[in-house]
Amino acid sequence: DAGTFSPYEHGEVYVLDDGGEVDLDLGNYERFLNVSLARDNNITTGKIYQHVICKERRGDYLGKTVQVVPHITNAIQEWVERVAKLAVLPSGEEPQVCIIELGGTIGDIEGMPFVEAFRQFQFKVKRENFCLVHVSLVPCLGVVGEQKTKPTQHGVKELRGLGLSPDVIVCRGGAELEEGTRKKLALFCHVDASNVLSVHDVPNIYHVPLMLQAQNMDEILRNRLELTRDCGMAAERDGRCDLAAWKAMAESIETFTETVTIALVGKYTNLQDAYLSVYKALKHSSIECGKQLELEYVDSEKLEPGAEGHDEAWAKVTGSDGVVVPGGFGMRGVEGMIACAKYCRENNNSDLHAQTD
Numbered sequence: 001d002a003g004t005f006s007p008y009e010h011g012e013v014y015v016l017d018d019g020g021e022v023d024l025d026l027g028n029y030e031r032f033l034n035v036s037l038a039r040d041n042n043i044t045t046g047k048i049y050q051h052v053i054c055k056e057r058r059g060d061y062l063g064k065t066v067q068v069v070p071h072i073t074n075a076i077q078e079w080v081e082r083v084a085k086l087a088v089l090p091s092g093e094e095p096q097v098c099i100i101e102l103g104g105t106i107g108d109i110e111g112m113p114f115v116e117a118f119r120q121f122q123f124k125v126k127r128e129n130f131c132l133v134h135v136s137l138v139p140c141l142g143v144v145g146e147q148k149t150k151p152t153q154h155g156v157k158e159l160r161g162l163g164l165s166p167d168v169i170v171c172r173g174g175a176e177l178e179e180g181t182r183k184k185l186a187l188f189c190h191v192d193a194s195n196v197l198s199v200h201d202v203p204n205i206y207h208v209p210l211m212l213q214a215q216n217m218d219e220i221l222r223n224r225l226e227l228t229r230d231c232g233m234a235a236e237r238d239g240r241c242d243l244a245a246w247k248a249m250a251e252s253i254e255t256f257t258e259t260v261t262i263a264l265v266g267k268y269t270n271l272q273d274a275y276l277s278v279y280k281a282l283k284h285s286s287i288e289c290g291k292q293l294e295l296e297y298v299d300s301e302k303l304e305p306g307a308e309g310h311d312e313a314w315a316k317v318t319g320s321d322g323v324v325v326p327g328g329f330g331m332r333g334v335e336g337m338i339a340c341a342k343y344c345r346e347n348n349n350s351d352l353h354a355q356t357d
Contacts, residue, residue, distance in 0.1 A: 001046065011273030016041075024276050025101065031280060035088035040079070045110065048075050068113050076117035077124065096227060106158045119163035131224045134159060134166035135199075138173040138181065147173065147181040149188070156189040167224055168195045168217075176200045195220060206250035213243060249287065256292045263320035265340045267333040269297040278326050296320060300328075303336030317343065 002013050003021030014027035020039025030037055052075050056066050084098035102118065104111040122130040136152040156166060169191050171177050177198030186193035197215045199208060212218075218241055221227065262282055268274035279295060286293035302313035317323060323344050325337050 001044075002042075007268040007274035008271050011271060012276050014277060024273060025103075027277050027280075029099075033088075036090075037088060038086065040083045040086070043076070043079055043083075045113070048072060048079065048113075051075055051079075069116060072113045073117040073120060076114060077121050080121070097221075097225065106155050106162070112162075115159075115162050115164065122164070128224075128226045131168070131221060132164055132166045133168040133170055135170045135172065138171040138177065138185075140174055145175070147175075147178055149181060149184050152185055153188050156191075160190070166191060168197065168220060170197050170199050172199050174201050204250060204253050206246070206253070210243060210247055210250060213241065252290075253287060253292075256286075256290055258291045259294050260286055260289070260291045260322070261294045261296060261320045263296045263298050263317045263323045265298045265300050265303065265317065265323060265325045265337060267300055267328040269299045272297065275326055278324060282324070298340075300325075300333035300336035300340065303339050304333075307336075 001021070002010060002023050005013065007013070011024045012027070013021050014024050015021055016026065016030075016038055017036050018038045020042065022039065022042040026037055026042055029035070049072070052066060052071050055061060061071065080098070080100060085094050087093060088095060100118075102111065102114055106115070118132075122132075134156060136155050138152060139148050140146065141148055152169065152171065156169070159166065166189070169185060169189060171181075171185070177196070177200065182196045182198070183193050185191070185196045189196075194216070197212065197217060199211060202208065202211065264275060264278060264282075266275060272279065275297075282295060283293050296316040298313050298316050299309075301307055302309045303317070304310075307313075317340055323340060325340060328334070328337070
């Protein structure tokens with residue numbers, strides 16, 4: 001339950017429109033896809049087991065022995081089929097495609113029921129309705145910068161041993177995938193070379209959709225899933241989704257010369273993911289204003305009198321253009337938050353936004 005985690009465990013708790021408390025990844029998906037998700041879009045092992053146990057208590061299984069296969073795996077498949085039909089846009093339309101993230105690493109014992117569920121699922125929904133995209137690290141080792149394919153080869157071997165064969169392999173790495181590496185992966189992983197894609201480091205995350213489109217990811221999915229040539233919200237140009245406005249936005253970020261400094265005063269500043277939505281909101285605002293964001297994380301405890309690093313913390317607050325004080329639980333660090341709010345109010349800092357619990 002993401003709502004009970006310490007922010008240092010998994011980062012922030014992301015709250016959905018229906019009040020569901022979920023992992024921060026769903027927040028990223030909502031922002032990128034401009035959709036509205038609900039608590040059932042977040043599937044966890046605990047939710048599935050609780051669902052199955054409740055059915056068993058009601059007698060829905062008619063006294064049969066409840067097992068991981070088929071009862072847990074069936075519950076996962078039924079959950080996916082039900083949620084995939086729920087509207088995520090104001091129009092209320094049923095989505096054409098449901099993207100499912102099977103988290104973790106192939107081979108982890110925690111994910112085995114889900115892997116088995118999707119092994120069965122691919123036959124249930126038929127080939128044209130199921131596309132498996134495997135994301136793998138391609139490390140670059142040594143001073144010569146050789147790209148290593150063994151981790152991906154072993155990952156795909158493990159995946160295929162469990163009954164799933166990837167249609168697309170997305171390779172993460174610091175540098176762009178070399179053509180020789182691409183062909184080697186295609187040869188040993190039983191995937192067409194055109195379906196081995198490079199997702200290497202870029203100046204900002206908004207370049208990633210452009211990178212995928214440049215490698216025909218949209219066409220791969222259209223052909224594999226037999227989709228119509230309708231991109232929904234995106235306009236089309238020459239039969240392809242028109243990302244011209246997105247490209248202009250992504251490239252403009254590197255051209256901003258003016259900087260705005262914001263101090264984020266909180267209790268969980270040792271892990272930046274603890275305030276991911278706050279950071280993204282500030283980042284999106286700075287892009288809209290045409291400025292580079294410089295975010296200073298300030299531990300609110302250090303703003304209290306006598307605290308170690310007191311002067312340095314206050315220097316960040318006083319030297320910033322604006323201050324944000326996100327919420328927190330418990331009494332720890334609250335005095336520092338109050339002191340910060342007091343300073344901003346007394347110094348006519350109209351950019352202060354404070355929220356404390």
